Amino acid sequence: MVDAPRQAVTKAVLTVAGLGTRFLPATKATPKEMLPVVDKPAIQYIVEEAVAAGLTDVLFVTGRNKTSLEDHFDRAWELESVLEAKDDEGRLGLVRSAGLGADIHYTRQGDPKGLGHAVLCAERHVGQVPFAVFLGDDLIDPRDPLLATMLDVQARHGGSVVALLQVPREQAHLYGCAAVESTDEEDVVRVTDLVEKPEPADAPSDLAIIGRYVLAPEIFDVLRDTGPGRGGEIQLTDALRTLARSEDHGPVHGVVFRGRRYDTGDKLEYLKAVVRLAVQRDDLGPEFGPWLREFVASMEQEGPVSR
Numbered sequence: 001m002v003d004a005p006r007q008a009v010t011k012a013v014l015t016v017a018g019l020g021t022r023f024l025p026a027t028k029a030t031p032k033e034m035l036p037v038v039d040k041p042a043i044q045y046i047v048e049e050a051v052a053a054g055l056t057d058v059l060f061v062t063g064r065n066k067t068s069l070e071d072h073f074d075r076a077w078e079l080e081s082v083l084e085a086k087d088d089e090g091r092l093g094l095v096r097s098a099g100l101g102a103d104i105h106y107t108r109q110g111d112p113k114g115l116g117h118a119v120l121c122a123e124r125h126v127g128q129v130p131f132a133v134f135l136g137d138d139l140i141d142p143r144d145p146l147l148a149t150m151l152d153v154q155a156r157h158g159g160s161v162v163a164l165l166q167v168p169r170e171q172a173h174l175y176g177c178a179a180v181e182s183t184d185e186e187d188v189v190r191v192t193d194l195v196e197k198p199e200p201a202d203a204p205s206d207l208a209i210i211g212r213y214v215l216a217p218e219i220f221d222v223l224r225d226t227g228p229g230r231g232g233e234i235q236l237t238d239a240l241r242t243l244a245r246s247e248d249h250g251p252v253h254g255v256v257f258r259g260r261r262y263d264t265g266d267k268l269e270y271l272k273a274v275v276r277l278a279v280q281r282d283d284l285g286p287e288f289g290p291w292l293r294e295f296v297a298s299m300e301q302e303g304p305v306s307r
C-alpha cells in the first residue's frame with residue numbers, strides 16, 4: 001500500500017505568555033517580545049520566520065499585558081492615514097509589514113502552568129494536524145534557516161521534530177536535553193529520551209532543545225495526561241519524552257542546528273543579537289560597523305569607555 005502524502009504544515013503556535021522577569025525593568029509594562037531588535041520587535045522576526053517557512057496561520061498563546069503585541073499585528077489606521085497624506089510609501093510599508101502573509105489569531109493561557117500547558121491551549125485551534133511551535137524568546141538568525149529543515153524531516157518521517165543545539169554541559173540546566181541516536185542523515189538524530197533542565201551530571205548529552213518544534217497532534221493527548229514536572233510546571237519536554245519512548249505515536253527526531261540563535265529574553269544575548277543584526281544591515285552597517293571596530297579598539301587600549 002502506498003502511504004497517503006503527508007499534509008503540509010501550515011499552522012504556527014507562538015507562545016508569548018511569559019512575564020519577562022529576566023528583562024526587568026523594561027518588561028514591567030512592555031511585553032518582552034516587543035523589545036526592539038534593531039528596529040523591529042523580536043516577535044516580528046519570529047512571525048517572518050514562520051511565514052518564510054510557508055506557515056500561514058499563526059496562533060499567539062498570550063497572557064496578561066500583551067495588548068501592545070496584538071496592536072502591533074493589527075492595522076494602524078491613524079498612522080497609515082498620516083503617512084498616506086505625506087505620500088511616505090517607505091514608512092507605510094514598514095507599518096503594514098508586521099504579520100504580512102499570515103492569518104493571525106490569539107488565545108489566552110490564563111493560568112501560567114508552563115510551556116506544555118501553553119501548547120495545550122492551542123489544541124482547539126490546531127485540531128488534528130501536525131503544527132509548529134515557536135518560543136517567543138528564541139530568535140534564529142534569518143540568514144540560518146532552521147524550520148524548513150525541520151518541516152522536511154517531519155514530512156519524510158512523520159512524528160515530531162525538535163531543534164537541538166550543542167551547548168557546554170554546565171549550561172544543560174537551562175534547557176531540555178536529549179538522548180539521541182545518529183541516523184544516516186547529517187545533523188538529523190533520533191531522540192530516544194529527554195530531560196527537562198538536568199543537572200550537568202544527569203544530562204544525557206550536550207544537545208539542548210531550542211525554541212522550535214514541529215509536533216504531531218498526539219502531543220495534545222499526552223499533554224493532558226502529563227503532570228507537573230520541573231518547577232511544578234507542565235513541561236512540553238516531558239510530553240515529548242513520552243512520545244519519544246512510545247511505540248505508537250511516531251518517532252521524535254532532532255535537527256542539530258549549527259547557525260546563529262539568540263535568547264532575546266537574556267540581556268547579554270539580546271545585546272549580541274542587536275549588534276550582529278545591525279552590522280549586516282545595508283542602511284546601518286556601513287556606519288555602525290566601522291564605529292564598532294573603533295569602539296572595540298578604544299576599549300582594548302583604554303579599558304571600558306563610557307561612550
Ligand code: G1P
Nearest residue numbers: 115174175176208209210211237
Ligand atoms: C523552554 C523549554 C526547554 C527549552 C528552552 C529553550 O524553557 O522548557 O526545554 O530547552 O525553552 O529556550 P524556558 O527557557 O522557557 O525555561
